[in-house]
Amino acid sequence: MDSTKAFSVDNGLIVDEENGGPFYTGGTASPVGQGLPANCVYSQTVAGGVILWQKYGAGDTSADWRNYPAAGISYTPSASAYRSTSDNVNSALDELRELKLYVPIDTATTLNGTLTLTATSNTLNIISGTLTGYSVQLPDATTVNHGSSYLIVNSSTNPITIKDGAGGSLLTLNSEDVVECILEDDPNAAGTWLTIVTSGSATGVASYVVTSNTLFSTSSSTDVIITGFTTTPVPGRYSLYFSSDVVISQNNRISQCVTFVDGVAVPNTRRTAQGVSSNFDATLATIGEVTVNGAQAVDIRVNVSSGSLDVNQRSLILIRLGS
Numbered sequence: 001m002d003s004t005k006a007f008s009v010d011n012g013l014i015v016d017e018e019n020g021g022p023f024y025t026g027g028t029a030s031p032v033g034q035g036l037p038a039n040c041v042y043s044q045t046v047a048g049g050v051i052l053w054q055k056y057g058a059g060d061t062s063a064d065w066r067n068y069p070a071a072g073i074s075y076t077p078s079a080s081a082y083r084s085t086s087d088n089v090n091s092a093l094d095e096l097r098e099l100k101l102y103v104p105i106d107t108a109t110t111l112n113g114t115l116t117l118t119a120t121s122n123t124l125n126i127i128s129g130t131l132t133g134y135s136v137q138l139p140d141a142t143t144v145n146h147g148s149s150y151l152i153v154n155s156s157t158n159p160i161t162i163k164d165g166a167g168g169s170l171l172t173l174n175s176e177d178v179v180e181c182i183l184e185d186d187p188n189a190a191g192t193w194l195t196i197v198t199s200g201s202a203t204g205v206a207s208y209v210v211t212s213n214t215l216f217s218t219s220s221s222t223d224v225i226i227t228g229f230t231t232t233p234v235p236g237r238y239s240l241y242f243s244s245d246v247v248i249s250q251n252n253r254i255s256q257c258v259t260f261v262d263g264v265a266v267p268n269t270r271r272t273a274q275g276v277s278s279n280f281d282a283t284l285a286t287i288g289e290v291t292v293n294g295a296q297a298v299d300i301r302v303n304v305s306s307g308s309l310d311v312n313q314r315s316l317i318l319i320r321l322g323s
Helices: 085-097
Strands: 006-008 014-016 023-025 041-046 049-055 065-068 105-109 114-116 124-128 135-137 149-154 160-163 169-173 178-185 192-198 206-212 216-218 224-231 236-248 254-261 271-274 280-292 298-304 309-322
Touching: 169 178, 169 192, 206 224, 216 224, 216 298, 224 309, 236 254, 236 271, 236 298, 254 280, 271 280, 280 298, 280 309, 298 309
Parallel strands: 023 041, 105 124, 114 135, 124 149, 135 160
Antiparallel strands: 006 014, 041 049, 049 065, 149 178, 160 169, 178 192, 206 309, 216 309, 224 298, 236 280, 236 309, 254 271, 254 298
C-alpha cells in the first residue's frame, strides 16, 4: 500500500486508492448520481468537517453509497486522522492480539470401535460414554503438516487407546485425561508423534489417605493384608507412602511390609525391621510408585518371621502423579 494514497479515520474506515478504488473530492456536492465507478471513495465537504463516502452498490442511488460518519454527522480531520502504513500495521496487530480463536470440536461416544481422524478432522476431539475397547487413530502423517496438533479429551469412564496414523498403539489415555499429539516427522503413514498427557484429576494432590489406630496383630510368616488397608484408586500413576508403629514380640525376629497391586507384590516396596529385644518397638514403613488401571486394588501386607507382630498407628497415602 502506498502511504501517500492511504489513510484511516477514527471510526475504522481505511481508504486505499490502490486496492480499494479511486479517491475523489467533490467539494460540497453529494456523490450520489454523479456516475462514479464502483468501490470508489468520495470526500464531501460539509459544515465543520468532511463526510467520506464509499460506493458499494452497482447502481448510483443513495442505497448504493455508505458514508462515514453517518449522514448529517461531520468529522473534522486532524493530524492524528492521517496515519502512515506503519501505523495501520500496528493498529492491525493490536486488533489481532485481542482476537479470540475458537477451535472446532468433534465429539464421539464410545462404541467399541475406532474414531479415525483425517487431515480435515477438527483438532479437538472429546470422547464420552461408558463402554470399553475404544480407540482414536491419528491422521495419516503423510497427509498433514509437521507441527499439526490434535487434542483428545477422554471424558468417558474407561481408558481409550491412542493410535498413530497406521493404527499402531501410542499410549493408553485414562479417564478424565487429555493428550495433545503433535506431528514431529512424517516418514510414513504412522508418523512420529510427540504426546503430552495432562491428568484430569487432582494431579499432585493427596488423592487417597487411609489411617487407623486400631491394633492389627499377626503371627503369619507370609504376607497378610492389614485390615482396612486396601483402596482402589482411579487410573493413574501414584506415589505411595506407608508408615506404621509396630511391636515385634521376640528378640532378633524380622518383620516386613510390602505393597500389593491387584494381588501381586511390588518388590521394590518391601521393607524390613528387626527386633533387638523382646517386645521391640519399631517403625515399619515403605514408599514407592505404582500404576493402576482403575480396577486394581492397592493394599499393604505384613509378615513376621516368628512370634507376633502388632501394628498400631498407621497411615497410607497415595498421591497421583499423572497417567
